[in-house]
Amino acid sequence: MKSNQILQDLKQKYPHEPEFIQAVEELLEDIAPMYDDNQTYQDLDILGRVTEPDRMFSFRINWEDDKGNIQVNRGWRVQFNNALGPYKGGIRFHPTVSPSVLKFLGFEQIFKNALTGLPMGGAKGGSDFDPKGKSDNEIRRFCYAFMRELAPYVGADMDIPAGDIGVGGREVNYMFAMYKNMSREFTGVLTGKGVGHGGSLIRTEATGFGLVYFLKNMLDTANDTITDKKVLISGAGNVASYAAKKVIELGGKVITLSDSVGTLHDAEGFSQEKIDWVIAQKASRKPLKDYVQKFGGEWLEGKRPWAIKADIALPCATQNEINATDAQNLVDNGVKYVAEGANMPSDADAISIFQNNNIIYSPGKASNAGGVAVSGLEMSQNSVRQYSSFETLDKQLQDIMKNIHDACVEYGTSDDGKIDYKKGANIAGFSRVADSLVNYGIL
Numbered sequence: 001m002k003s004n005q006i007l008q009d010l011k012q013k014y015p016h017e018p019e020f021i022q023a024v025e026e027l028l029e030d031i032a033p034m035y036d037d038n039q040t041y042q043d044l045d046i047l048g049r050v051t052e053p054d055r056m057f058s059f060r061i062n063w064e065d066d067k068g069n070i071q072v073n074r075g076w077r078v079q080f081n082n083a084l085g086p087y088k089g090g091i092r093f094h095p096t097v098s099p100s101v102l103k104f105l106g107f108e109q110i111f112k113n114a115l116t117g118l119p120m121g122g123a124k125g126g127s128d129f130d131p132k133g134k135s136d137n138e139i140r141r142f143c144y145a146f147m148r149e150l151a152p153y154v155g156a157d158m159d160i161p162a163g164d165i166g167v168g169g170r171e172v173n174y175m176f177a178m179y180k181n182m183s184r185e186f187t188g189v190l191t192g193k194g195v196g197h198g199g200s201l202i203r204t205e206a207t208g209f210g211l212v213y214f215l216k217n218m219l220d221t222a223n224d225t226i227t228d229k230k231v232l233i234s235g236a237g238n239v240a241s242y243a244a245k246k247v248i249e250l251g252g253k254v255i256t257l258s259d260s261v262g263t264l265h266d267a268e269g270f271s272q273e274k275i276d277w278v279i280a281q282k283a284s285r286k287p288l289k290d291y292v293q294k295f296g297g298e299w300l301e302g303k304r305p306w307a308i309k310a311d312i313a314l315p316c317a318t319q320n321e322i323n324a325t326d327a328q329n330l331v332d333n334g335v336k337y338v339a340e341g342a343n344m345p346s347d348a349d350a351i352s353i354f355q356n357n358n359i360i361y362s363p364g365k366a367s368n369a370g371g372v373a374v375s376g377l378e379m380s381q382n383s384v385r386q387y388s389s390f391e392t393l394d395k396q397l398q399d400i401m402k403n404i405h406d407a408c409v410e411y412g413t414s415d416d417g418k419i420d421y422k423k424g425a426n427i428a429g430f431s432r433v434a435d436s437l438v439n440y441g442i443l
């Protein structure tokens with residue numbers, strides 16, 4: 001079956017899963033010619049198989065809030081594809097989590113993990129639980145309850161979850177504790193653990209640092225530099241804050257951060273000290289806008305960062321945070337590079353606008369792969385029961401991001417020398433998975 005027929009079938013089968021369909025369309029846009037030319041792929045229905053998760057679990061989570069009331073949430077784990085290694089991907093706690101969102105994230109994760117070159121399949125999980133406004137005790141009780149339900153489906157050689165939006169080191173530690181308790185085994189069943197008990201020294205920084213290493217490769221290839229470039233960053237969580245730190249360290253000027261209620265604009269640029277303040281502020285779940293009283297700058301209530309004059313944009317918040325209007329704003333305000341730190345932050349119209357206006361654009365599955373790459377290194381450390389130093393891991397992360405960048409260039413450069421990073425990432429990631437599936441036959 002040709003790729004277009006498979007897409008039509010998926011649209012009919014899953015009309016209520018817009019995010020998942022969006023992620024499939026985004027991939028097909030680039031791989032369709034290659035797929036439709038490859039008779040072996042079609043004979044083995046590689047695309048039909050890769051767009052249908054191996055399995056998906058859905059479960060109820062009961063937990064008790066601080067008032068003693070019983071709360072009920074929904075949880076899921078999508079084990080999408082394990083052609084290249086055990087299922088691997090984060091857990092997201094956010095009210096927008098749904099089967100469609102998790103299928104889009106799990107689908108992206110297959111190709112992102114393939115791009116890292118490490119042996120990891122693709123998965124994703126989460127819950128519609130909203131961590132906002134919850135006490136530490138409530139978070140702990142919820143994480144324990146979540147893992148109690150998830151435990152039968154995961155394992156160090158089977159499926160290894162990690163963090164994502166709403167799930168950081170604290171939550172991973174609670175989930176790991178519950179799994180360890182239930183199984184009476186100390187294995188690398190989760191990544192992003194505390195560094196004292198199996199965690200990697202650079203996992204917290206990895207996605208943000210990796211994003212900027214990828215960006216640096218993009219700039220080098222374009223004979224450009226990050227020095228003194230004005231950078232718009234959205235988000236103020238783990239990815240955004242460590243991306244900001246690395247941009248500053250490399251001589252760039254970060255002028256925005258944001259959260260779900262608005263954007264913080266500091267035209268003078270954030271310093272390391274200011275970023276540390278933001279990290280601490282978020283950790284204690286206090287409002288970002290307090291920054292203005294302490295350091296100056298302006299708070300743009302209800303606004304995203306995309307209408308401010310700059311050179312580079314790093315969307316690090318969430319899916320579909322850049323639409324056509326935002327993309328046009330970026331073009332009009334002089335932005336030349338967009339590198340995604342979040343998963344699918346730009347919608348299809350936004351991507352077309354970038355491409356039609358010669359913005360050098362890299363998709364999340366390539367530029368945010370540093371997080372899961374270091375998760376892969378954490379899995380290796382856990383298997384051999386060893387630790388690596390920060391410097392060793394940082395060097396490995398830089399090498400992996402360069403390899404991903406170079407694969408995008410190899411598969412995404414057209415005859416006129418123009419590099420399409422999205423095309424390169426999609427073709428490189430998909431071929432690795434597809435070729436393994438071919439080797440496996442039809443299982």
Ligand code: GLU
Nearest residue numbers: 089090162163164372375
């Ligand atoms: N949630 C992260 C991602 O989107 C990391 C997943 C992991 O480390 O397994 O890639």
